[in-house]
Amino acid sequence: MxxxxxTVLGIRHxxxxxxxxxxxxxxxxxxxxxxxxxxxxxxxxxxVTGFAGSTADAFMLLDKFEEKLxxxxxxxxxxxxxxxxxxxxxxxxRKLEAMMVVADKDELLIIAGTGDVLEPxxxxxxxxxxxxxxxxxxxxxxxxxPHLTARQMVEDALHIAADICIYTNHNLMIEExx
Numbered sequence: 001m002x003x004x005x006x007t008v009l010g011i012r013h014x015x016x017x018x019x020x021x022x023x024x025x026x027x028x029x030x031x032x033x034x035x036x037x038x039x040x041x042x043x044x045x046x047x048v049t050g051f052a053g054s055t056a057d058a059f060m061l062l063d064k065f066e067e068k069l070x071x072x073x074x075x076x077x078x079x080x081x082x083x084x085x086x087x088x089x090x091x092x093x094r095k096l097e098a099m100m101v102v103a104d105k106d107e108l109l110i111i112a113g114t115g116d117v118l119e120p121x122x123x124x125x126x127x128x129x130x131x132x133x134x135x136x137x138x139x140x141x142x143x144x145x146p147h148l149t150a151r152q153m154v155e156d157a158l159h160i161a162a163d164i165c166i167y168t169n170h171n172l173m174i175e176e177x178x
Contacts, residue, residue, distance in 0.1 A: 006038055007130030007161050007168040008050035009154050010101045010108045011138055012123035016150040016176065017103045019048045020158055022130070023171030025055070035171050042066050043074050045178040046104055052128035053098030061087070061098050065111070076104045080117045088115035099127045105177045130165035134158055151176060 010019040021038035024031060039050045040062060047069060051058035064086065068079035080102055087096070100111045103125075110118040110125050118125075122142065126135035137157035141148060148156070154174050162168045 006036075006052040006128035007134050007158060007165065008038060008052050008101050008125075008127045009131075009134040009138060009158055009161075010048075010050065010103050010120075010125040011142070011150045011153050011157070012103075012108045013142060013148075013150040013153060014146075017048075017105060017108055018150040018154040018174055018176045019050050019101060019103050019108075020151075020154040020172055020174035021050045021128075022158055022162055022168045023173065024167060024169035026129075026167050031169075034169055037173060039173045039175050041175055041177075043069055043104075046074060047076060048103050048175045048177050050101045050127070051098055052100075052131075054096070057096035058098040058100070061096060061100060061111075065100065065102065074104075076102060076107050077109065077117070080109050080111050084111055084115050084117045087111075087113050101125045101127055103177055129167035130161040133161035133164045133168070137161060 008021040023035040025033040025036045065083050068082045072078040102109050124138045134157045137160035141153045162170045
C-alpha cells in the first residue's frame with residue numbers, strides 16, 4: 001500500500017512569506033490520519049519548512065536540513081544547496097522519497113531529491129498530491145486579490161485545493177518565518 005498525502009504551499013507576497021499544509025495522510029483509498037503536522041519551524045522560528053512524501057524520509061531530510069542550517073549559520077540557500085548535494089551523492093539518502101519547501105523572511109525554495117533547489121516562479125511554491133490545485137488557486141489569488149496577505153492567500157488556496165483533491169483536507173497548519 002502506498003501512503004499518499006499532502007499539499008504544501010508557500011507564498012511570498014508584498015514582502016511577507018507564509019507556508020502551510022493540510023493534515024491528511026491517505027493509505028491506499030482510506031484516510032489514515034487527518035491531522036498530520038507537515039510544517040515545522042526551525043532556527044527559533046526564523047525558518048519554516050514543509051514536507052511531502054514518506055513521513056520517515058521527510059523527517060530524516062528535515063534533520064539533515066537542520067544540520068546544514070546550523071553548519072552554515074542559518075543561511076537558507078546555502079543550507080538547501082548543501083542538502084541537495086548530499087542527497088544526490090549519498091547512496092542511502094538518494095533512496096528517500098520526499099520533497100521540501102523551505103522559507104525564511106527573504107527566500108522561498110523547493111528542495112527535491114534530484115539535487116534540485118528551485119526558486120519558484122511567481123513566488124509560489126507547491127509540492128505534494130494537491131500541489132497543482134493549490135498553485136493554480138494561489139496564482140489566481142495573487143493576480144486577482146493582491147490586497148490579501150501571504151497568510152490569507154495560503155489559507156484560501158489550500159482550502160480550494162482541499163475542495164478538489166481527494167488527498168488534501170481542510171485541517172490546515174500555516175506558519176510564517178519571524
